[in-house]
Amino acid sequence: MEQxxxxxxxxxxxxxxxxxxxxxAVAPATAGSEVFETKNVxxxxxxxxxxxxxxxxxxxxxxxxxxGPSGCGKTTVLRTLNRMNDLIPSARVEGDVHYRxxxxxxxxVSPTAVRRRIGxxxxxxxxxxxxxxxxVAYGPRINGIRGKSRLDEIVERSLRQAALWDEVKDRMGxxxxxxxxxxxxxxxxxxxxxxxxxxxxxxxxxSALDPIATGRIEDLMQEIKSRYTIVIVTHNMQQATRVxxxxxxxxxxxxxxxxxxxxxxxxxxxxGATQQIFEDPHDSRTQAYVTGRMG
Amino acid sequence: MxxxxxxxxxxxxxxxxxxxxxxxxxxxxxxxxxxxxxVMLVPLGFVLVTVIAKGASAISWQFLTNSTIPVNVLPxxxxxxxxxxxxxxxxxxxxALIAIPLGVLGGVYINEYGGNHVLARVINFMADVMTGVPxxxxxxxxxxxxxxxxxxxxxxxxxxxxxxxxxxxIRSTYEMLRLVPDSLREASYALGxxxxxxxxxxVLPAAIGGIVSGALLAVARAAGETAPLIFTIFVTxxxxxxxxxxxxxxxxxxxxxxxxxxxxxxxxxxxGSALTLIAIxxxxxxxxxxxxxxxxxxxx
Numbered sequence: 001m002e003q004x005x006x007x008x009x010x011x012x013x014x015x016x017x018x019x020x021x022x023x024x025a026v027a028p029a030t031a032g033s034e035v036f037e038t039k040n041v042x043x044x045x046x047x048x049x050x051x052x053x054x055x056x057x058x059x060x061x062x063x064x065x066x067x068g069p070s071g072c073g074k075t076t077v078l079r080t081l082n083r084m085n086d087l088i089p090s091a092r093v094e095g096d097v098h099y100r101x102x103x104x105x106x107x108x109v110s111p112t113a114v115r116r117r118i119g120x121x122x123x124x125x126x127x128x129x130x131x132x133x134x135x136v137a138y139g140p141r142i143n144g145i146r147g148k149s150r151l152d153e154i155v156e157r158s159l160r161q162a163a164l165w166d167e168v169k170d171r172m173g174x175x176x177x178x179x180x181x182x183x184x185x186x187x188x189x190x191x192x193x194x195x196x197x198x199x200x201x202x203x204x205x206x207s208a209l210d211p212i213a214t215g216r217i218e219d220l221m222q223e224i225k226s227r228y229t230i231v232i233v234t235h236n237m238q239q240a241t242r243v244x245x246x247x248x249x250x251x252x253x254x255x256x257x258x259x260x261x262x263x264x265x266x267x268x269x270x271x272g273a274t275q276q277i278f279e280d281p282h283d284s285r286t287q288a289y290v291t292g293r294m295g
Numbered sequence: 296m297x298x299x300x301x302x303x304x305x306x307x308x309x310x311x312x313x314x315x316x317x318x319x320x321x322x323x324x325x326x327x328x329x330x331x332x333x334v335m336l337v338p339l340g341f342v343l344v345t346v347i348a349k350g351a352s353a354i355s356w357q358f359l360t361n362s363t364i365p366v367n368v369l370p371x372x373x374x375x376x377x378x379x380x381x382x383x384x385x386x387x388x389x390x391a392l393i394a395i396p397l398g399v400l401g402g403v404y405i406n407e408y409g410g411n412h413v414l415a416r417v418i419n420f421m422a423d424v425m426t427g428v429p430x431x432x433x434x435x436x437x438x439x440x441x442x443x444x445x446x447x448x449x450x451x452x453x454x455x456x457x458x459x460x461x462x463x464x465i466r467s468t469y470e471m472l473r474l475v476p477d478s479l480r481e482a483s484y485a486l487g488x489x490x491x492x493x494x495x496x497x498v499l500p501a502a503i504g505g506i507v508s509g510a511l512l513a514v515a516r517a518a519g520e521t522a523p524l525i526f527t528i529f530v531t532x533x534x535x536x537x538x539x540x541x542x543x544x545x546x547x548x549x550x551x552x553x554x555x556x557x558x559x560x561x562x563x564x565x566x567g568s569a570l571t572l573i574a575i576x577x578x579x580x581x582x583x584x585x586x587x588x589x590x591x592x593x594x595x
Contacts, residue, residue, distance in 0.1 A: 084481065087484060089411075112488070112489050113487070115484060115485055115487040116486070119486065120485035122478060122482065124478060126476070126479060128482065128497060129594035138483070139486040139487070142487065142496065175593035188482070195486055195487065
């Protein structure tokens with residue numbers, strides 16, 4: 001047992017990244033107040049440590065992008081921010097995640113209450129097999145809003161915010177599954193906005209969409225950012241430069257010792273203003289990634 | 296590339312299906328499937344045609360509704376099988392009332408709440424085992440624990456049929472819920488729904504079509520069961536609309552009792568009852584289709 005612990009410590013030591021990760025370049029607080037602050041967050045799936053020691057702050061009314069190669073834990077970190085990882089039985093979070101000063105993972109916190117404030121848009125559009133109207137009205141309904149006129153108003157407002165109203169206003173009773181990919185994703189965004197969240201987390205929302213649909217969603221993000229804080233995971237670096245104010249670059253750290261198995265883990269390499277990350281990266285790995293030499 | 300091009304006919308590109316073994320295999324498989332289809336139609340067609348041919352002449356409004364089943368020797372024009380029709384509807388209906396809610400809840404528990412918990416795995420396994428238990432065992436079981444203490448009744452028959460239906464409903468519900476993509480559950484959770492909310496407002500509606508089909512299939516199967524009823528409802532010739540006490544009768548047991556008799560009247564009654572039973576099952580299936588279509592109108 002003791003031996004095993006020592007072994008693990010050795011691995012940890014080996015995986016510890018030099019200076020940059022320990023004190024990530026947190027961008028100067030020129031922006032509004034902090035919405036999220038994570039300190040030394042590590043996320044495990046069973047005994048596998050998917051992400052190690054992530055510390056970053058996310059600011060109000062900004063778009064923060066998470067970029068990095070596959071398997072670096074961007075999505076895992078994102079799902080930690082609204083406790084979606086709770087749905088995976090083996091997932092476990094270590095370290096502090098603060099949301100507006102409150103610790104997200106303290107015992108008294110209800111994941112349901114968290115997710116009502118922190119909404120999420122998924123990689124694949126996932127409208128409910130219900131009518132377009134019912135898709136958008138679903139969130140308000142489960143939050144106890146009744147009354148047709150009130151719901152009508154919320155549905156219209158949300159669909160307008162998601163730039164979908166004009167396309168669907170004459171077929172609100174039709175199935176949400178009959179929409180095209182881009183429309184379906186905007187429906188999902190409208191559904192998320194309908195509960196008036198504080199934060200919208202987006203997990204590669206455009207990866208299944210064509211460039212035109214992607215453009216519309218990016219425009220939409222710019223329009224709604226004055227009212228919401230947005231965190232977006234993207235594989236598309238151009239997208240990060242186009243939409244985000246801040247960018248966090250994650251990478252995969254591997255245990256290079258021979259015979260070591262599955263000791264790769266995701267780390268936050270560099271975090272700063274988007275312009276700085278792409279034009280003047282401080283870390284050589286960031287530079288390699290953003291210039292296309294790696295990943 | 297060049298070599299391939301030069302082999303093609305001068306007239307242009309050859310887009311026919313490649314010849315040889317591949318085409319032959321395709322033909323063999325196609326013919327095989329048609330033969331299988333035709334063979335499968337033979338028993339199905341024979342059963343339907345025979346039952347209709349022999350049973351149709353017995354069917355009349357009087358046959359379906361008259362409240363006294365006559366003695367065997369009388370021809371089919373006397374009396375009717377009303378008690379058995381009512382008995383089948385009552386007994387099967389009450390069995391469905393017991394088994395469907397329990398079975399659906401069981402399926403929901405296994406798939407949504409149980410996870411890897413021991414209890415969930417045990418229920419799942421037991422449901423599997425129970426699906427394979429011969430129906431006569433269910434009859435004996437109810438006979439031992441109920442009929443010996445409280446006597447024969449339609450209710451005892453309902454219990455036996457419910458035992459038979461329960462594992463089928465649990466299994467079909469479980470299989471349908473498994474097909475609901477996790478992305479739908481996540482979408483609901485991400486809006487702040489509780490687990491119960493997710494299950495009731497997203498998961499069950501998405502699977503309702505399959506659940507209803509499975510449940511009605513179980514009902515149709517139970518309606519035709521004979522063995523579990525023989526031990527539990529006994530037999531009666533007169534109408535007993537009280538499900539909860541006294542001997543009762545059902546179409547399936549009526550068929551069993553009459554078909555083995557040497558009298559043509561009894562045999563005709565058996566054929567007529569068989570056709571009635573098939574008609575009931577048919578109506579149930581149509582209802583199932585309509586309900587399924589209604590519930591899944593948004594899921595394409």
